[in-house]
Amino acid sequence: MRICKYIFTCVLVVYISNLYGQSKIKCDLIEITNKAFDKNPTIKRSSYTIQDAEADLQVQKGTFDINLFSEISAKKDRYTLFNADPRNQFIDKVLKSNTVGLSAGLRKKLRSGQTTDISFNYGFNDNNFPFDAFNQPVGPFWGNHTTSVNLSLTQPLLKGRGRSITTTSERISSLYIENSKNNNEFTNSYEILQVGLAYWNYYTAFKSLEIYRQNEGRVRNVLDITKELVKADKKPAGDLAQVNADLANQEKLTTMAEQNLYEARINLGRAIGLNNEESQQLDIPLNEFPTIAESAYRDGLDKNAFIEVAKEKRGDVKAVEKISEALEMQYKLAENNKKPQLDLTGFVYYGSASAGNGIDKAFTAFTNNEGRNIGAGARLTFSFPVNNNWARGNYTKSEIALRDQKVSNDNLQRNIDLNISNAINNLNNRVIILEKAKEALNYYQEAFSNEQIKFQTGLTTILNLILFQERLTSSELEYLQAYQQFANAIIGFRHETGTLISQDNNGFTVDQKAFYTIPNTDNY
Structure with a gap:
């Protein structure tokens, strides 16, 4: 029975452990940044701007679509003749006629600026008057068929002339797509920067809680030592009140640190794009702070070299180049639109006619030699708004x-110049602060250790011991914060130079060295 209970307990522990492990989200810098690319709402919305720009390009391409058009019409007409009309002797007072019309064609604007138009037209009409147009007796409702094919080509001579003008809107839309992609890259870099800052804040909160708990343990150890010294009549009993008060204060600080850790975890989840439940499933932080040695930091960083890197790599810099080019094109288009509309159209046409009833007459109308009509011509059209406020206003706006x-x-x-200068100066100072914080911590650790020995031998008071203990705790926290600011300075520097994230055919990625090293200007 005991063996069964033991086996059942082991299985239950393994099951709970697996369930717990599955419910946790691994808090690794690369994994959470990859998750941010999928879940961060700002990153997702930014990608929609690219799709929107691509849709705009499709709209502009519609200018050069082939447009099919067709029309069919039918009409019955009943016309009452005047009494004096000589046709009354052949029909019963009312002239009845039927008309059918059919047309179809296509129209396309070419990227070179011309517009082509080709159409086919067919018409049929008859009436109850028994004579045709040549006064031949053909009987009532004798059909007349006409067909024609028309081809025209229109060339703008002023406004809208030339491929460079005709395709301007299409090329502008292509530039806006590039602009959206580059802005999306910079937006993603900024959001990953926020994830990095939130992670280091989470890591700092996690380590801070450890420091407060260690400090609380030190106070409890002092309390135990004090109790033993009081029992041995080496310390007054009143010292216990002081230590208990300090312990209560340290327990309060530990609770506050636990709250800070909770908030830091939630804020990291917020930066990634997680909901509340997912944020609370974030596991302990796995990545430690970068060291000065591995960061590739060196004295005398060349500001101008990093500015050149930023010009080459930053997405927003590449984006404004595209938008400037697009606005230049828009300006030239607006300038062209101020011109009058002067179009030269050349056209040719072929048509024929036949008379008689029957479907065969409808088909022979196109090939019938009699009634054939062939021609060509040209027309020049001019239009220009007198005040031209629309074009002039758009030109001014452009x-x-x-x-x-x-x-x-x-x-x-x-x-960019200011931010790079500030980032370098900030990094320089953070390195100095980190080194001094480490130096101070070493001294405080040594001083506290000495003070503990002196307290045990009765050479110092409990107040001095508590004071040194608080200084040690403050020094540990300051060292931790100095490390956080150093790590923040690295990723901030990366973002300012456009080297925090990279892009390939599979999308955006982040190399872990972006969180641990400053950019190497030799690689760009």
Whole structure:
């Protein structure tokens, strides 16, 4: 019976352990950033702008679609003749006629600027008057068939002339697609930056809780030592009150640290794009802070070299280049639209006619020699709005947009220069702060250890011991925060230079070295 209970307990423990392991989300930098690419709402929305831009290009391509058109009509007409009309002697007062019309064709605008139009037309009509147009007696409702084929080519001479103008909107849309892709890249870099910052904050909160718990353990150890010293009459009993008060304070700080860890976990999940339940399933952080040695940090970082890297790699820089090019094209198009519309159209046509009833007469109408009509010609059309406010207004708006973009581009470059300078200076200072924080921590650890020995031998007071203990805890926390700021400086530097994320045929990826090393200007 005991063996069965033991086996059952073991199976239950294994099951619960597996269930617990499955419910946890591995908190590894690469895994959570890959998850962010799939779940972060800002990243997902940013990708929709690319699809929207691609749809705009499809709309512009519609300008050059082949347009099919057709029409069919039928009409019955009943016309009451005047009493003096000589046709009254042949028909009963009312002239009855039937008309059928059929047309079909296609129209296409070419990218070279011309518009082609080809159409086929067929018409049939008859009436109850027994004579034809030549006064021949043919009987009532004798059919007349006409057919024609028309081909025309229209060439703009002023407004809309040339491939460079005709395809402008299409090429602008292509540039907006590139602009959207580059902006999407920079947006993704920013969101991954937020994930990185949130991770280091989570890691700091996790380690801070460990420090508070260790400190709480040190206080409990001091309490035990004090109790033993009081029993041995080496310390007054009043020292116990001081240590108990310090212990209560440390327990409060530990609880606050637990709350900070909870908030840091939720905020990391928020940055990734997880919901509340998923955020709470984030496991302990697996990646430790980068060290100064592995970061490839060195004195005298060349600001200008990193600025050149940023110009080459940052998505927003590449995006504004595309938008500037698009606005330049828009400006030229608006300038062309100020011109009058002057179109030259050349056309040829072929037609024929036949008379008689029967389907065969409808088909022979196109090939019948009698009534054949062949011709060619040209026409020149001119149109121009007198005030031309629409074109003039759009031209002014395009000119202003171009100037505004120039200011925006210069401002972006200015901010890149400032941000790179600030990032380098920040990194330099974070390295110094981290080194000094480590130095201070070493001294405080040594001082606290010495103070513990002095306390046990009665050479110092409990207040001094508590003071050194608090200084040690503060030093540990400051060292941890200095490490966090150093790690933040690295990924911030990566983002500013456009080297935080990369892209291949499979999408965006993040190399772990982006969280641990500064960019190497020799590789760009």
